[in-house]
Amino acid sequence: MPASNRIILSSDHAAIALRQAIAAHVVARGWEAVDIGPTSLESTHYPAHGEAAALRVASGDCRFGIVLCGTGQGIMMAANKINGIRCGVCADPFSARMIREHNDANMLAPGHARGGRRPRARDRGCVSLRGLRRRPPCGARGDDRGAGEIAAATIRDRARA
Numbered sequence: 001m002p003a004s005n006r007i008i009l010s011s012d013h014a015a016i017a018l019r020q021a022i023a024a025h026v027v028a029r030g031w032e033a034v035d036i037g038p039t040s041l042e043s044t045h046y047p048a049h050g051e052a053a054a055l056r057v058a059s060g061d062c063r064f065g066i067v068l069c070g071t072g073q074g075i076m077m078a079a080n081k082i083n084g085i086r087c088g089v090c091a092d093p094f095s096a097r098m099i100r101e102h103n104d105a106n107m108l109a110p111g112h113a114r115g116g117r118r119p120r121a122r123d124r125g126c127v128s129l130r131g132l133r134r135r136p137p138c139g140a141r142g143d144d145r146g147a148g149e150i151a152a153a154t155i156r157d158r159a160r161a
Contacts, residue, residue, distance in 0.1 A: 006062040007031050007034065008065045010036045010068075012046040012070070013040065013042060014112060015069065016039065018112045022068075034062055036056070046069035047074065049069075053065045054085045057082075064108075065108075066107070067079055068111070073111070087105060088103060096110075
């Protein structure tokens with residue numbers, strides 16, 4: 001299957017069930033889910049999982065990525081360390097859509113635990129899929145400069161290094 005139809009998923013150990021539910025949702029919508037784990041409930045640290053998924057998106061092996069940890073914040077930060085990745089935390093359909101449209105996100109990081117409550121897959125991860133697929137980024141339509149300005153800042157930062 002071409003990379004344009006592949007979505008990579010990864011998480012920390014606490015989000016395995018939610019990640020698997022999201023993977024099933026991805027497949028049901030005609031996409032290939034590339035689930036890189038973990039598969040054990042043994043404690044793992046989210047940075048390695050965020051980085052591994054981000055590397056697959058950055059390489060072109062997968063078009064999009066969905067990564068999960070408790071709040072989404074930590075795994076998002078780890079993914080964003082990889083050149084070419086634009087990952088944002090999303091908690092609802094609106095934020096998922098806006099992250100994609102206005103920031104050209106290629107990865108989303110819904111948290112799996114909010115205020116001690118465990119969300120249903122439909123409330124978190126599947127929202128992310130809709131956000132990724134819905135529309136092309138605004139910059140591609142010529143009506144938003146935000147994604148271009150983020151890319152320019154990245155280039156300036158690399159030039160300073």
